[in-house]
Amino acid sequence: GAVVSQHPSRVICKSxxxxxxxxxxxxxxxxxxxxxxxxxxxxxxxxxTSNEGSKATYEQGVEKDKFLINHASLTLxxxxxxxxxxxDSSFYICxxxxxxxxxxxxxxxxxxxxx
Amino acid sequence: xxxxxxxxxxxxxxxxRISILNCDYTNSMFDYFLWYKKYPAEGPTFLISIxxxxxxxxxxxxxxFLNKSAKHLSLHIVPSxxxxxxVYFCAASARRExxxxxxxxxxxxxxxxx
Numbered sequence: 017g018a019v020v021s022q023h024p025s026r027v028i029c030k031s032x033x034x035x036x037x038x039x040x041x042x043x044x045x046x047x048x049x050x051x052x053x054x055x056x057x058x059x060x061x062x063x064x065t066s067n068e069g070s071k072a073t074y075e076q077g078v079e080k081d082k083f084l085i086n087h088a089s090l091t092l093x094x095x096x097x098x099x100x101x102x103x104d105s106s107f108y109i110c111x112x113x114x115x116x117x118x119x120x121x122x123x124x125x126x127x128x129x130x131x
Numbered sequence: 132x133x134x135x136x137x138x139x140x141x142x143x144x145x146x147x148r149i150s151i152l153n154c155d156y157t158n159s160m161f162d163y164f165l166w167y168k169k170y171p172a173e174g175p176t177f178l179i180s181i182x183x184x185x186x187x188x189x190x191x192x193x194x195x196f197l198n199k200s201a202k203h204l205s206l207h208i209v210p211s212x213x214x215x216x217x218v219y220f221c222a223a224s225a226r227r228e229x230x231x232x233x234x235x236x237x238x239x240x241x242x243x244x245x
Contacts, residue, residue, distance in 0.1 A: 020174065048231065059135065060175075060220065060235040109174060113231050120231055122167075122174030 019043055020112050022123025029100055030131055037095045037126045039110035045090035046112035050120070051083075054107040066093045090115075100130040134158045135223050137236035146245050150208040154221030154236050157202065161223040165233065166195060166206045169218045178219075179206070211243045 019042040029035050039049055048067050052060040064074045064085050072085035084096040093112075097104055109125040136155045144150045152166075162183040167175035181188040181195045181204065188195050194207045208215055221236040 022174070025172070050231065052235075057140065057237065059133065059237045062232065062234070065232065111174070118231070119177055120233070122176070124172060124174045 020046075020110065020121045020123045022110055022126060024126055025124060026127045026129075028129045028131065031101055032099055035097045035100055035128060037097075037108055037110075037128075039093045039095070039112065039123050041091045041112045041114075041121070044112075044114045046093075047090065047115045049087060049093040049110055049112045051085060051093075051095050052109045052111070054109065054125075060109065063095075097128065100128070102130045104128065105130045132157075133237075134161075135221055135234050135236040137219075137221055137239045139239050140237065141240040141242070143242045143244060144211050146213060146243050147210045150206075150211045150215065150241055150243070152206040152208075152219050152221070152239050152241065154204050154206075155202060156204075156223050156234075158223070158225070158234070159202070160225040161234075162226055163224045164195070164197060164204050165222045165224075166193075167220040167222060167235075169220060169238070175220055208241075211241075213243050213245055216241060216243045 021040045023038050051063045054060045063078045064072045066072045066085045066087040068087045074080045087093040110123045111120040134157050165180040166178040168178045169175040179190050179193045179195050181197050186197050197204045218238045218240050220238045222233040224233050
């Protein structure tokens with residue numbers, strides 16, 4: 017089956033620093049990737065939709081200047097949490113969809129802890 | 132506003148018995164529903180789906196039932212196996228907004244006891 021690789025799996029950073037999370041589709045071209053965030057005991061919440069070669073579409077309430085998304089190629093999307101704050105500590109997960117497919121394939125997620 | 136709700140955070144079932152996971156939704160525009168399974172340190176993997184034009188979809192040991200009038204769906208696993216122990220997420224989408232734009236429930240942790 018299709019594989020989506022997400023790195024890093026866990027990151028601890030100081031408040032005020034920036035953190036980049038990568039999401040790669042290993043064996044297929046992903047025209048669209050999605051970024052989610054999950055706080056403890058809550059749902060996976062969609063943050064933004066990333067389309068290759070164009071600007072990401074952010075969900076209501078998600079700051080686009082804080083969560084920078086880049087989808088420069090058909091196999092890579094990155095999420096950069098800028099000027100991280102402790103309240104940004106969460107589980108971030110990406111998903112990707114094949115060019116001609118309908119199913120979503122998820123990465124393994126990144127646990128971000130901001131001190 | 133939680134549009135998709137899984138009210139049971141956890142469920143424990145004896146091996147060989149039936150596991151029933153429940154999910155409720157509030158948005159009447161949802162017309163496509165999915166169940167995902169998640170093991171620790173892994174991403175969710177697709178399990179089974181159902182379109183709103185159906186009320187049942189079966190795939191091996193897994194059956195999803197949809198009750199549109201009640202805005203309720205359930206996942207039945209029978210017989211339950213130890214490998215089924217995982218967190219199960221219910222998700223819904225409105226195809227007019229793009230079938231891939233999913234709204235997730237909080238998840239239910241299923242534990243199958245030997």
